[in-house]
Amino acid sequence: MTSEVAAALARIGELDPALCAFTEVWHENALARERAARDLPLAGLPFAVKGRTGLRSYAARRLSDAGAVPVGATSVPGPGTPWQTWGQGAHGRTVNPWRHDRTPGGSSAGSAVAVAAGMVELATGNDGAGSVRVPAAWCGVFGLKTTTGLLPSPDRTGLASPGVLASSAARAETYLRHVLDGYAPRPATLPVPAAYSPDLGFASVDPVVAEVTRGAVERLADAGVIRLVRDPVTLLDPADTWMAVRGGSTSPAARALRAANDRALDAFFARTPLLLTPVTPNTPHGHEGPGDVYSTALTWAFNLSGHPAASVPAGFTPDGCPAGLQLVTDRGTDAELLGTAMAVERVLPPPRLS
Template identity: 75%
Template structure:
């Protein structure tokens, strides 16, 4: 199941056709082909909790007349079929083929998944976790079983598995879509083969959405650690190399100054637990002030998605894989993960792109421009 890091991705398993009415460049995996591929791959990948053969095939005749024309997609977790995003995708002609794995009961760390056949493996390295908590969604997209899958992101739960599985991941602006979390930290998101596929997702789930083509080069700030994180040197090297490639290609123009924030761990935990801690509120306001000042001057912030590479199935130890992501769940900014490359041991690394609140369409345009340089994905 594990793919060579020199390949363009894990082996494709399903036939592609065009998605009518959306983008001629977006392939569409056939529902029957997707179901067959899942049956073959999932006993080893363990990305799915349930596979909906009968229901998926029954939806096809009606879906064929709608814009997505039967595009198969996966939903996060056992309740994902009832999410706002899933309902909108179905209304547009998408066909849900199954629910994907999330962490098992009693898990105090969330960067793994438990599928029907066992723990979810990373398609690039089976001895490593795919990340989480949208674990199965990322693994299924990376293994090319589906072209997109729903996710939710309360601390990095879309961006971390996207980074570790080498796919595109988007956390939307807080409040743009209904939050699955009463604290308001979690935002709806999508795991997809590319930013173009995420465009299809947003076009379906938002009432009004206009794609944005950025004017290049984009003024951008690169922060390797947000001022507080302890980043694996090999992860930092991959991300720094990706940033240099974007600058050399004329996609970005780096602006000095960086971005130093206060470590948001205590504030995030206080909000998540419902505590009204004055110190947490002060920290949150100060980080908001610093981010507002940054985005007054530039449209794009670049960081690693995680400070660490995918860890083994025994857990991350004392590391917080969320160290560079959960700041933007507190602040509400949209953030995306774009594949940046691989560490020498074959682990995918993600480049995090962060934009102004509400600039989700612009962020997708920026991500697509980055993908064209970093992964060769074309619009």
């Protein structure tokens, strides 16, 4: 009987030359780790790590201690490549598994592709502007950015939080259960009161993306997973503030904008437990880059505010590419967010590549 790790390595060998999700694959080390992990809780569950430094991350070390087996490092944007675009794997440019002429998103590009193609069910990531949620949305997998400060992060700006890309929210719970001390499941009590904002009050969203995500929200409401409430969310565009924080110098105007958005979100979550938005305002672009459109327009507000946020597959746009629905809950409610996401996936199941 073929082991899980051997099966994962075989699938990587078969698919990665075309998809270019991995920079390194650790065949012998992974098989040796699997043999040593048989009596541990995760008993040889194969997973991938983001980038060459991913094996040293807090999450990867905790998963390994629980018996999961890292099988390889996934691609991130190559040297000199704008962070908005594609990853660079050992075999070349990382491609979207649904359409090879499109980007999988960044910067956790290879992690999303590896999960979408079934090479692994779980991959680590980190999210400073949408780096987990954007590729999750465009590759049709589940992605979670954790609450800022919940898990250790080397990012001194406080924007980047550890996250996970997974074949489902239930599989992502494996990550949080073994990475976060004291984690306890929080199944959703249905219907969950939720508000849908197509643009957070400032973004310009492609009509086809808005149509797919709005349709997903309506399906959730019809199925009794959510109860839509009229609670409009209007934020100020955080682009300049995010850039200033990332650059290490903020102006009084940037600090005032960040505080205003924090107040608006604090007031919202005091009334309503769940905010829904599209993950990206656009569909996956070609490998030449997004032009003037920021695919992070709807995600980076929550890196500034520190809220946990997830991407669940919402459906497909007419060009054959996945779109994602973003779920946001109050700070520190990551377990509740996962519980809600699992209920959402019963109505919006993750797509599977043939």
